[in-house]
Amino acid sequence: MDRYEFKVTNEEINALIRQKRYAEAADIADQVDWSRVRSVRTLCRIADLYKVNGRYTDARTLLAAASRLAPRNQQIIFSLCELELKIGNFVTALQLYNEFERMDPENPDRFILRYKLLRAQHVGLGDQIEVLEEMLRQDYRDKWAFTLAVRLHEAGEDARCVQECETIVATFGDGPYVIRALELKKLLAGLAEEEEERLDVLKRGGSAEDLVRPEVLVAPIEPGAITDEAVQKTVADGLRDSGLIEEPAEPEEAGRPAVPGGDTRVIGPVVLPGAEVPEAGGETRTWDPAEINAAAEAAEPEEEAEEPAEPEEPEETETEEPAEPEETEGEEPAEPEETEAEEPAEPEETEAEEPAEPEETEAEEPA
Numbered sequence: 001m002d003r004y005e006f007k008v009t010n011e012e013i014n015a016l017i018r019q020k021r022y023a024e025a026a027d028i029a030d031q032v033d034w035s036r037v038r039s040v041r042t043l044c045r046i047a048d049l050y051k052v053n054g055r056y057t058d059a060r061t062l063l064a065a066a067s068r069l070a071p072r073n074q075q076i077i078f079s080l081c082e083l084e085l086k087i088g089n090f091v092t093a094l095q096l097y098n099e100f101e102r103m104d105p106e107n108p109d110r111f112i113l114r115y116k117l118l119r120a121q122h123v124g125l126g127d128q129i130e131v132l133e134e135m136l137r138q139d140y141r142d143k144w145a146f147t148l149a150v151r152l153h154e155a156g157e158d159a160r161c162v163q164e165c166e167t168i169v170a171t172f173g174d175g176p177y178v179i180r181a182l183e184l185k186k187l188l189a190g191l192a193e194e195e196e197e198r199l200d201v202l203k204r205g206g207s208a209e210d211l212v213r214p215e216v217l218v219a220p221i222e223p224g225a226i227t228d229e230a231v232q233k234t235v236a237d238g239l240r241d242s243g244l245i246e247e248p249a250e251p252e253e254a255g256r257p258a259v260p261g262g263d264t265r266v267i268g269p270v271v272l273p274g275a276e277v278p279e280a281g282g283e284t285r286t287w288d289p290a291e292i293n294a295a296a297e298a299a300e301p302e303e304e305a306e307e308p309a310e311p312e313e314p315e316e317t318e319t320e321e322p323a324e325p326e327e328t329e330g331e332e333p334a335e336p337e338e339t340e341a342e343e344p345a346e347p348e349e350t351e352a353e354e355p356a357e358p359e360e361t362e363a364e365e366p367a
Contacts, residue, residue: 006032010042017049026053040066044076056086074103081113085120093117111135112144125155142168142177149184162189169195173208 009032016025029046037043043066050059060083067076081096097113104110115131132148145168152161165181172178182199185191191199201210 013046013049017045022049022052025049026055034062035065038069040070040073040076043069044079047079051083056083059083060087072103074100074107077103078109078113082116085116088120090117090121093120108135108139111138125151129155140171142172142175145171146177146180146184149181153184153188158188169198174202174206179203 009028013025013028016022016028026049029049034043034046043062047059047062047066050056050062060080063076063080063083067073067080070076077096077100081093081100084090084093084096094117097110097117100107100113101110111131111134115128115135118128118131129148129151132144132151136145136148145164149161149164149168152158152164162185165185168181169178179199179202182191182195182202185195186199198208198211201207
């Protein structure tokens with residue numbers, strides 16, 4: 001058979017496999033000399049085809065050829081071990097199991113091979129249950145969890161069997177093994193109403209999402225029960241309890257807010273220019289900007305100038321007037337203040353201070 005004929009025959013086998021016509025596909029596969037094939041994937045597929053048809057010896061021959069082409073393939077070793085167990089070659093199967101475990105000691109599939117070895121040799125149920133429980137602690141699968149439930153039932157531990165069935169239903173929700181677990185529990189202890197409903201839905205081909213869930217009843221809210229003030233208060237209380245906002249500090253005296261350093265200042269009412277302010281006797285008086293500024297200067301205490309920050313160029317000893325006026329000229333404050341420039345301790349690190357009087361625009365040169 002040349003390459004073209006092999007390609008046509010292989011496509012025909014694949015088409016029959018997709019149609020699940022396994023017997024016809026196996027008959028056509030017998031016409032091919034598989035010893036000349038070097039594709040590991042093709043050899044494994046035909047071996048599975050022979051395995052489905054119960055031809056374990058032919059399947060083992062093809063898997064052995066694939067194993068020689070890919071000696072480090074764990075899946076091939078796993079399948080060969082299963083075939084040797086089906087044929088009854090327990091010694092060869094044990095050798096393959098040891099090789100599989102040596103290749104990957106942490107692979108949970110090694111417990112499957114160990115369980116099948118014990119099952120094939122008719123070892124006691126206690127040892128089989130112990131291996132299954134160890135496997136499920138590392139990798140919980142629905143098929144082997146149901147197998148454990150069956151072994152527990154066979155061992156007479158119906159309470160643990162029912163508990164395992166409930167775990168399967170709670171873990172997976174739907175699927176063929178969930179249906180079997182529900183049926184097994186129904187046989188041993190009966191089902192609750194919700195479980196009966198689940199079993200009916202799954203048997204009809206549904207899934208866990210098709211199950212009817214109980215409606216959540218919400219009590220109606222009376223009109224006017226929720227107001228903006230109530231919502232704001234609830235949000236503020238929640239933020240305060242969580243520490244996201246802090247409580248404002250209480251002033252030392254009523255009407256005198258605390259100022260750093262223990263000083264307190266009386267904050268009077270804000271008077272806008274041109275506003276009419278009532279005075280004693282019921283008369284009103286219109287304040288102009290000059291009077292407001294004069295009153296603010298008289299009420300505001302004098303502040304000492306802070307020590308200037310360290311300049312960027314400390315080697316300069318004399319202050320020069322910069323080219324840009326906004327950096328050297330003092331800006332007129334919103335409320336004029338009388339401030340005095342404090343001479344720095346180190347003249348070489350000083351910059352121009354604020355002017356002593358608002359009308360002066362040039363900085364004083366330090367001594």
